[in-house]
Amino acid sequence: MAQIRIQNVRKDFGSFNAVKSSSFTIEDxxxxxxxxxxxxxxxxxxxxxxxxxxxxxxxxxxxxxxxxMKPASQRDIAFVFQMFALYPHMNVGKNVSYPLLSQGMxxxxxxxxxxxxxxxxxxxxxLSRPVGGLSGGDRQRVALGRAIVxxxxxxxxxxxxxxxxxxxxxxxxxxLRALHDRMGATTVYVTHDQLEAMQMGDKIxxxxxxxxxxxxxxxxxxxxxxxxxxxxFIGSPPMNFLEFHGMVGHGMTSVELSGCAFVIPxxxxxxxxxLTFGVRPEHVRLDDNASYKGRxxxxxxxxxxxxxxxxxxxxxxxxxxxxxxxxxxxxxxxxQFDARTITLFAADTGRALKSAANQGVLNNx
Ligand code: ATP
Numbered sequence: 427m428a429q430i431r432i433q434n435v436r437k438d439f440g441s442f443n444a445v446k447s448s449s450f451t452i453e454d455x456x457x458x459x460x461x462x463x464x465x466x467x468x469x470x471x472x473x474x475x476x477x478x479x480x481x482x483x484x485x486x487x488x489x490x491x492x493x494x495m496k497p498a499s500q501r502d503i504a505f506v507f508q509m510f511a512l513y514p515h516m517n518v519g520k521n522v523s524y525p526l527l528s529q530g531m532x533x534x535x536x537x538x539x540x541x542x543x544x545x546x547x548x549x550x551x552x553l554s555r556p557v558g559g560l561s562g563g564d565r566q567r568v569a570l571g572r573a574i575v576x577x578x579x580x581x582x583x584x585x586x587x588x589x590x591x592x593x594x595x596x597x598x599x600x601x602l603r604a605l606h607d608r609m610g611a612t613t614v615y616v617t618h619d620q621l622e623a624m625q626m627g628d629k630i631x632x633x634x635x636x637x638x639x640x641x642x643x644x645x646x647x648x649x650x651x652x653x654x655x656x657x658x659f660i661g662s663p664p665m666n667f668l669e670f671h672g673m674v675g676h677g678m679t680s681v682e683l684s685g686c687a688f689v690i691p692x693x694x695x696x697x698x699x700x701l702t703f704g705v706r707p708e709h710v711r712l713d714d715n716a717s718y719k720g721r722x723x724x725x726x727x728x729x730x731x732x733x734x735x736x737x738x739x740x741x742x743x744x745x746x747x748x749x750x751x752x753x754x755x756x757x758x759x760x761x762q763f764d765a766r767t768i769t770l771f772a773a774d775t776g777r778a779l780k781s782a783a784n785q786g787v788l789n790n791x
Contacts, residue, residue: 428489428503428579428612429454430475435484437470437636444470446636447484452629455610457603459627461617463659467636468616469584475614476582477501488579504573506583512557512568519544519553522571529576543575546608562590566598570605580612587622599626620660624648632656651769654776657704663733665704665769668740673698674770674779681770684739686718689765695780700773703740707733709767710745712753716760725753736761 430452437445445467452458460468473479475486477498486494493501512521519540526536544550547567552560557568566586573581586602587595603626606613617623623630624644631641632655640652651657657665670683675696680687683703712734720736720743732749735742738761745761753759770779 429487430580430612430614431487432471432475433485433487435471435474435481435486437467437474437479438482444636445474448633448636448638449484450631450638450641452612452614455612456628457606457613457615457626459615459617459623459630460633461620461623461627461630461659462633462639463618466633468618468633471633472582472584472614472616476503476505478505502579504576504578504581506569506573506581506586512565512572514558517554517556518549518560518564518568518571521557521568522549522553522575525572525576539575540571543571546574546605547571563594563598566590570602574605574609578611580614583613583615585616585618588617595622602626621662624660632659634659649767650778651704652778654702654704654771654778657769657771657778661706663707663744663746665706666710666743667771668703668705668738668743669700669773670703670740671700674701683718686716688718688763688768690768690770691765694770697770697772697779701779702771702773702776704769704771704778705743705763705767707744707746709764710743710747711762711764712745712747712751713760713762716762718761719758720761721758722753722755724755 433449434447435445435449436443436447448471460471462468470479474481477493477496477500481494485492488501513524516524522543523536523540526539541550544553547570549564549567549571552564557565560568587598590598599622615626627644629641629643630647632639632647634655640647640656647656648660651660651665654667668683670681672681674681674690674694678690680689681703718738720738722734723737724735726733727749730749731746734745734747734753736745771777772779
């Protein structure tokens with residue numbers, strides 16, 4: 427069990443700055459996701475926390491102790507890799523017991539621990555099997571067993587389910603999360619899959635180009651994205667963005683989009699000029715009485731819901747609505763947005779303008 431804190435951590439590879447000054451804290455027992463597109467610096471951040479890469483500057487603390495210069499072997503952590511790196515010449519039991527035997531633990535104690543871990547993972551009946559013929563799921567369980575058996579302070583996982591097909595991946599992600607809940611060990615997990623991060627994580631750090639864009643619990647990140655990048659990266663379809671020119675804040679309660687007034691969140695901070703009005707597809711309401719109109723350009727049937735694409739005076743927009751609504755391509759429909767679900771961004775910086783509602787969750791000041 428461990429609290430992990432990184433403080434102004436930066437990593438350069440030669441003249442390339444892979445991770446810009448980053449700070450966040452992973453609390454003891456959390457399932458913590460490092461999320462972002464390929465090349466954003468999440469693996470490098472994980473490797474620095476694990477001691478596989480030295481930071482160029484900044485500090486890393488595990489349980490309050492500064493470990494930035496300590497190698498991985500002295501940090502009491504375990505790594506789970508994507509490709510289930512198992513020893514092919516050893517059977518399952520030997521793969522799981524290897525870390526303990528190499529530490530010099532007495533054989534009877536090793537047997538007890540391996541039995542315990544095998545029970546947790548449901549692999550007791552395959553301990554004598556060679557790893558060669560195992561299914562993907564069993565290989566993953568053995569790899570996890572080898573990590574768990576040492577009782578490390580924390581687990582570091584780099585896209586551990588990345589090589590699995592979609593159905594099995596979902597099954598394993600549920601299993602991993604359940605395992606974490608049983609053991610309660612701090613887990614840091616790298617993924618580029620926003621859905622996986624939302625489903626599994628207690629907290630998420632969203633990274634982009636080496637920068638921590640936002641850090642928080644999944645619902646806050648979804649409801650109150652700190653930047654346009656986060657609003658676009660999280661959610662499928664992503665948040666809609668309508669560009670407009672105007673003024674907000676200073677006690678104003680609405681903004682005007684192409685002649686139509688929309689109520690905005692209370693106490694939004696002041697800004698004027700080019701602004702962006704953000705609304706998630708499920709928060710776009712079709713309303714015959716609304717004076718703001720969109721022309722339907724496409725519909726996509728998804729079973730219980732459908733995605734309807736519109737052209738509006740401020741740009742394209744998608745709505746997620748119940749599939750029983752009969753909507754036809756080419757028709758013009760009134761659109762309405764609920765003030766509580768709107769995020770406003772400064773167009774030049776892409777940063778969300780703060781309101782009373784999202785005050786506490788933005789992290790990139
Ligand atoms: P991916 O999911 O593709 O691995 P990532 O977000 O984990 O992406 P990193 O692997 O952390 O990204 O890499 C961040 C950037 O640093 C990338 O541009 C990568 O090419 C670069 N990089 C990583 N390791 C090195 C290295 N040893 N030498 C030079 N550049 C590196």
